[in-house]
Amino acid sequence: xxxxxxxxxxxxxxxxxxxxxxxxxxxxxxxxxxxxxxxxxxxxxxxxxxxxxxxxxxxxxxxxxxxxxxxxxxxxxxxxxxxxxxxxxxxxxxxxxxxxxxxxxxxxxxxxxxxxxxxxxxxxxxxxxxxxxxxxxxxxxxxxxxxxxxxxxxxxxxxxxxxxxxxxxxxxxxxxxxxxxxxxxxxxxxxxxxxxxxxxxxxxxxxxxxxxxxxxxxxxxxxxxxxxxxxxxxxxxxxxxxxxxxxxxxxxxxxxxxxxxxxxxxxxxxxxxxxxxxxxxxxxxxxxxxxxxxxxxxxxxxxxxxxxxxxxxxxxxxxxxxxxxxxxxxxxxxxxxxxxxxxxxxxxxxxxxxxxxxxxxxxxxxxxxxxxxxxxxxxxxxxxxxxxxxxxxxxxxxxxxxxxxxxxxxxxxxxxxxxxxxxxxxxxxxxxxxxxxxxxxxxxxxxxxxxxxxxxxxxxxxxxxxxxxxxxxxxxxxxxxxxxxxxxxxxxxxxxxxxxxxxxxxxxxxxxxxxxxxxxxxxxxxxxxxxxxxxxxxxxxxxxxxxxxxxxxxxxxxxxxxxxxxxxxxxxxxxxxxxxxxxxxxxxxxxxxxxxxxxxxxxxxxxxxxxxxxxxxxxxxxxxxxxxxxxxxxxxxxxxxxxxxxxxxxxxxxxxxxxxxxxxxxxxxxxxxxxxxx
Amino acid sequence: xxxxxxxxxxxxxxxxxxxxxxxxxxxxxxxxxxxxxxxxxxxxxxxxxxxxxxxxxxxxxxxxxxxxxxxxxxxxxxxxxxxxxxxxxxxxxxxxxxxxxxxxxxxxxxxxxxxxxxxxxxxxxxxxxxxxxxxxxxxxxxxxxxxxxxxxxxxxxxxxxxxxxxxxxxxxxxxxxxxxxxxxxxxxxxxxxxxxxxxxxxxxxxxxxxxxxxxxx
Numbered sequence: 087x088x089x090x091x092x093x094x095x096x097x098x099x100x101x102x103x104x105x106x107x108x109x110x111x112x113x114x115x116x117x118x119x120x121x122x123x124x125x126x127x128x129x130x131x132x133x134x135x136x137x138x139x140x141x142x143x144x145x146x147x148x149x150x151x152x153x154x155x156x157x158x159x160x161x162x163x164x165x166x167x168x169x170x171x172x173x174x175x176x177x178x179x180x181x182x183x184x185x186x187x188x189x190x191x192x193x194x195x196x197x198x199x200x201x202x203x204x205x206x207x208x209x210x211x212x213x214x215x216x217x218x219x220x221x222x223x224x225x226x227x228x229x230x231x232x233x234x235x236x237x238x239x240x241x242x243x244x245x246x247x248x249x250x251x252x253x254x255x256x257x258x259x260x261x262x263x264x265x266x267x268x269x270x271x272x273x274x275x276x277x278x279x280x281x282x283x284x285x286x287x288x289x290x291x292x293x294x295x296x297x298x299x300x301x302x303x304x305x306x307x308x309x310x311x312x313x314x315x316x317x318x319x320x321x322x323x324x325x326x327x328x329x330x331x332x333x334x335x336x337x338x339x340x341x342x343x344x345x346x347x348x349x350x351x352x353x354x355x356x357x358x359x360x361x362x363x364x365x366x367x368x369x370x371x372x373x374x375x376x377x378x379x380x381x382x383x384x385x386x387x388x389x390x391x392x393x394x395x396x397x398x399x400x401x402x403x404x405x406x407x408x409x410x411x412x413x414x415x416x417x418x419x420x421x422x423x424x425x426x427x428x429x430x431x432x433x434x435x436x437x438x439x440x441x442x443x444x445x446x447x448x449x450x451x452x453x454x455x456x457x458x459x460x461x462x463x464x465x466x467x468x469x470x471x472x473x474x475x476x477x478x479x480x481x482x483x484x485x486x487x488x489x490x491x492x493x494x495x496x497x498x499x500x501x502x503x504x505x506x507x508x509x510x511x512x513x514x515x516x517x518x519x520x521x522x523x524x525x526x527x528x529x530x531x532x533x534x535x536x537x538x539x540x541x542x543x544x545x546x547x548x549x550x551x552x553x554x555x556x557x558x559x560x561x562x563x564x565x566x567x568x569x570x571x572x573x574x575x576x577x578x579x580x581x582x583x584x585x586x587x588x589x590x591x592x593x594x595x596x597x598x599x600x601x602x603x604x605x606x607x608x609x610x611x612x613x614x615x616x617x618x619x620x621x622x623x624x625x626x627x628x629x630x631x632x633x634x635x636x637x638x639x640x641x642x643x644x645x646x647x648x649x650x651x652x653x654x655x656x657x658x659x660x661x662x663x664x665x666x667x668x669x670x671x672x673x674x675x676x677x678x679x680x681x682x683x684x685x686x687x688x689x690x691x692x693x694x695x696x697x698x699x700x701x702x703x704x705x706x707x708x709x710x711x712x713x714x715x716x717x718x719x720x721x722x723x724x725x726x727x728x729x730x731x732x733x734x735x736x737x738x739x740x741x742x743x744x745x746x747x748x749x750x751x752x753x754x755x756x757x758x759x760x761x762x763x764x
Numbered sequence: 765x766x767x768x769x770x771x772x773x774x775x776x777x778x779x780x781x782x783x784x785x786x787x788x789x790x791x792x793x794x795x796x797x798x799x800x801x802x803x804x805x806x807x808x809x810x811x812x813x814x815x816x817x818x819x820x821x822x823x824x825x826x827x828x829x830x831x832x833x834x835x836x837x838x839x840x841x842x843x844x845x846x847x848x849x850x851x852x853x854x855x856x857x858x859x860x861x862x863x864x865x866x867x868x869x870x871x872x873x874x875x876x877x878x879x880x881x882x883x884x885x886x887x888x889x890x891x892x893x894x895x896x897x898x899x900x901x902x903x904x905x906x907x908x909x910x911x912x913x914x915x916x917x918x919x920x921x922x923x924x925x926x927x928x929x930x931x932x933x934x935x936x937x938x939x940x941x942x943x944x945x946x947x948x949x950x951x952x953x954x955x956x957x958x959x960x961x962x963x964x965x966x967x968x969x970x971x972x973x974x975x976x977x978x979x980x981x
Contacts, residue, residue, distance in 0.1 A: 746909070749907050749908045750908050752904075753901075759903075760873070760877040760897075
């Protein structure tokens with residue numbers, strides 16, 4: 087290797103080395119918690135550098151390099167192109183805040199946990215950076231496995247508890263089943279590559295070869311399964327609601343904000359970069375699975391009463407929407423409708439970016455709540471807006487963003503996705519033209535449910551009054567300054583991504599051009615002059631100006647404020663709450679999480695599996711209990727487990743613990759072979 | 765048919781007869797004698813084949829078999845039985861007539877199975893392959909049906925006799941190196957099993973394998 091690699095690639099590799107060095111350093115200084123915390127801060131600067139590198143790289147031509155690492159004769163091929171760059175930006179921008187947050191979060195961490203987290207965390211970051219650069223199947227899988235293992239260790243940080251170990255095992259298991267599928271997909275592509283045996287494992291060789299449709303479909307579905315396990319498609323989503331609650335909050339944020347996107351990156355890389363021709367029914371399958379996942383996630387998140395489990399199901403819902411976008415892109419591309427494909431892909435990428443921001447914000451925020459109250463169960467929280475106003479305000483922005491309220495970022499990507507669905511009326515296939523726009527209805531339903539979920543989440547946690555007696559209720563517990571900085575940064579990101587959609591979409595342009603062959607140079611209606619206006623097809627058709635909403639909201643608030651000030655010129659007076667005529671009103675009489683979710687669980691009862699225990703009429707201390715279980719466990723995984731144990735039972739019949747029986751087996755085998763011999 | 769070919773067929777018939785005798789023999793001391801007798805027949809038949817085909821290397825093989833299977837291994841086994849004080853033990857074998865019938869079926873099966881193979885072999889004693897295979901199967905049957913460790917080992921040794929017999933009948937024996945190796949294995953095997961018997965005996969006060977089976981849990 088000689089000469090210059092190009093600045094962006096050098097920055098990324100430098101950051102990678104920095105993170106590895108931090109990982110090693112954390113072992114050396116494992117007994118000094120203050121130093122460990124500063125390591126996280128240094129790591130966050132690395133994330134920032136990575137973000138800059140992504141911005142530099144996105145407009146440049148792809149840069150390649152070959153690292154003399156790996157096995158002899160199998161070097162690592164790296165490549166930094168527009169697709170990697172966009173995900174590196176996402177990755178850097180999100181992990182910057184997570185690292186910052188962890189700097190504050192570890193203040194109270196006991197001795198071994200902090201150092202172990204620092205070690206695994208920085209290895210995880212380095213492996214993800216390497217993953218985005220991978221340009222051959224070998225380094226791709228190495229980075230993927232390193233990512234899986236280090237994130238597993240992070241999930242089981244509190245490994246003393248059985249539930250944590252169980253959840254971690256589930257995560258590791260599904261991750262590895264998925265990794266096997268990915269490996270198989272690469273094996274098929276490598277076998278069909280024309281570059282001889284030695285070099286067939288590079289993506290370059292895979293790109294140059296074209297597979298017959300049958301093999302390409304096999305690759306596609308293996309990749310969809312493998313990366314789908316990471317993304318959390320139904321029925322592979324079961325690890326998400328188990329692993330997210332038990333992991334430390336920054337790790338949950340990382341899992342949800344960044345690691346789920348690795349699956350999206352993998353699918354985009356395989357489907358649009360390595361495979362050439364897309365087939366329409368791939369798109370339809372992906373679209374259907376995506377929509378089902380989104381609906382499933384939305385319904386289940388509405389009925390959860392664990393704060394982080396609720397967010398995990400909400401992640402499933404968002405990933406479903408993203409996958410629906412991918413499916414739509416494939417569908418458009420298979421009929422060479424490049425402009426609409428670009429629109430769908432823009433919505434997908436945009437939603438990835440948005441989800442990374444607001445979901446990290448929500449997970450980190452709930453981490454602060456968890457730290458302050460020690461409680462994850464919604465039914466025991468409440469009224470926290472008084473005690474943690476800063477966290478409450480940033481979380482408000484986050485919940486509004488995820489609920490898809492303009493002018494924040496969630497609205498932009500969901501609106502773009504809806505536009506893509508509604509544009510899908512001109513397929514040569516009449517059934518598709520009729521059926522695909524119906525997907526818009528599902529997206530709208532999911533968006534509505536998501537808003538419902540977020541009202542529940544925010545309302546129960548922050549509004550009202552504390553449902554359980556609290557330790558020292560008067561004190562402010564508003565999080566560490568580091569934590570607040572991270573939350574503010576993410577909330578600001580949600581706001582800016584919502585206010586400047588045209589600017590963001592211009593950043594996506596090289597990525598779109600890379601993935602969608604034959605895209606017209608100025609595909610979108612917007613021109614550089616209209617930085618405030620978003621019009622995916624043309625201005626007359628549909629357009630969106632976030633500033634109008636911001637202005638209207640600002641104006642309404644201002645007018646209300648002045649009206650109140652003018653009409654009631656009185657100082658604020660605090661008094662007892664009106665008790666609606668009931669003599670005794672306690673905090674426990676507020677609406678609960680279960681109560682708020684009851685209409686949803688009533689309407690969608692056929693999607694859920696609810697176990698209720700009702701008190702009898704003469705019970706002195708009545709307890710009402712309802713547990714909502716994931717349908718896929720009872721519909722798929724438990725029968726599968728039973729089938730496996732039945733088969734092993736059959737095998738156990740062969741083991742009779744008598745020497746004569748074993749001798750009889752070999753004797754019978756001999757006889758059978760002799761019979762078959764002629 | 766030349767005389768030595770008839771002699772080979774006769775010896776083969778005796779070999780099979782001894783195999784049946786071992787299958788139904790209850791007394792351990794007699795079982796060892798039968799094993800020695802089988803070794804003697806094997807050695808003689810190899811010798812006859814060596815004479816008939818004029819292959820000097822088969823004389824070595826015959827001598828080796830005689831020394832090992834008529835003198836060395838039976839002596840070791842007898843000593844073992846004396847030390848374990850089981851030479852007067854009688855084993856319980858159920859349904860001897862049934863076992864005999866089963867053995868008969870196996871012999872027919874073995875002849876049928878070896879028919880295509882023995883036609884391919886160009887040796888003068890190719891008819892005896894069926895008998896060799898039959899004795900292998902009978903020895904396996906004996907291993908399955910016996911309950912004590914020593915008679916199972918004798919079954920195993922008889923199985924090895926059958927294999928050597930098969931080898932001479934198809935290809936005039938195995939290469940010398942392999943035969944020497946097998947001979948060494950038999951000696952070492954008997955020694956090691958002897959040690960094991962003592963341990964089994966100390967542990968369970970019996971050589972019946974039922975105890976061992978139950979102890980496996």
